[in-house]
Amino acid sequence: xxxxxxxxxxxxxxxxxxxxxxxxxxxxxxxxxxxxxxxxxxxxxxxxxxxxxxxxxxxxxxxxxxxxxxxxxxxxxxxxxxxxxxxxxxxxxxxxxxxxxxxxxxxxxxxxxxxxxxxxxxxxxxxxxxxxxxxxxxxxxxxxxxxxxxxxxxxxxxxxxxxxxxxxxxxxxxxxxxxxxxxxxxxxxxxxx
Numbered sequence: 472x473x474x475x476x477x478x479x480x481x482x483x484x485x486x487x488x489x490x491x492x493x494x495x496x497x498x499x500x501x502x503x504x505x506x507x508x509x510x511x512x513x514x515x516x517x518x519x520x521x522x523x524x525x526x527x528x529x530x531x532x533x534x535x536x537x538x539x540x541x542x543x544x545x546x547x548x549x550x551x552x553x554x555x556x557x558x559x560x561x562x563x564x565x566x567x568x569x570x571x572x573x574x575x576x577x578x579x580x581x582x583x584x585x586x587x588x589x590x591x592x593x594x595x596x597x598x599x600x601x602x603x604x605x606x607x608x609x610x611x612x613x614x615x616x617x618x619x620x621x622x623x624x625x626x627x628x629x630x631x632x633x634x635x636x637x638x639x640x641x642x643x644x645x646x647x648x649x650x651x652x653x654x655x656x657x658x659x660x661x662x663x664x
Contacts, residue, residue: 475535479528480646482618484626485540488646501527501539505552513545513575514592521577522590529583536658537588539579542645544621546572551621560611560622561604567621569601571635574621576642580654589654593647595638597625602632 478489481500489496501524507516525539544551546566554560574595581588610629616622623629625643641647 475532477528477532477535477537479524479537479539482540482645484624484644485646488641488644488648489538489651492648492652494651496538497532497535499528499531501525503527505541507550507552511550513543513550513573514594516550517541517543517575517577518579518590518592521579522581522588525579525581525588526583529581533583535583536655537579537581537583538651539581540576540646542574542576542620542642544572544574546570553618553620554616554622557611560616561607563622564602564607564610564616565604567599567602567623568607569599571596571598572621573597574638574643576645576647576650578647578650578654580651580658582658589657591650591654593639593642593650595636595640595642597633597637597643598635599632600634 476494476496478485478496478498479501486498503523505520520541521539525537529537551563575592577590577592579588579590615624615627625640639647
């Protein structure tokens with residue numbers, strides 16, 4: 472029987488990226504509490520959340536291999552998740568303006584039957600050009616930033632702000648497919664496929 476896969480995320484970007492590698496999958500979002508624990512690092516937070524999403528969704532799809540993922544933006548040790556309000560979004564983008572920040576994305580593979588899995592974290596560094604208050608406000612008037620970590624979508628208009636990017640742009644979008652392929656390959660080898 473062919474392996475079934477479940478993406479534990481409702482993100483359209485993650486769906487597009489996973490489809491790009493030719494995997495046939497269904498979508499079932501975990502809907503978990505994504506609050507950071509004190510003193511959790513961005514690396515540890517995305518690792519924990521990606522694994523937790525995969526495990527939660529695995530309880531509903533015990534015959535499938537679950538792919539979980541989580542992304543946060545980090546600047547000066549602060550974790551920037553999705554914006555809670557206009558003021559919160561403005562504050563995040565003002566801090567990121569003309570500065571270097573990191574985007575962390577974790578990918579988790581979980582097999583509910585064997586109760587085993589793998590998690591790996593990737594980090595990409597980005598430097599934005601200086602942004603004026605009017606540029607930020609115009610951007611926030613669009614629907615683009617509202618469900619994105621750090622209040623921006625690199626694959627959208629915010630991509631024009633990049634001065635420098637070191638790493639994988641898919642990490643910033645929310646699902647580095649090379650990491651997905653690596654973890655799936657590792658899983659297949661372990662099972663002798």
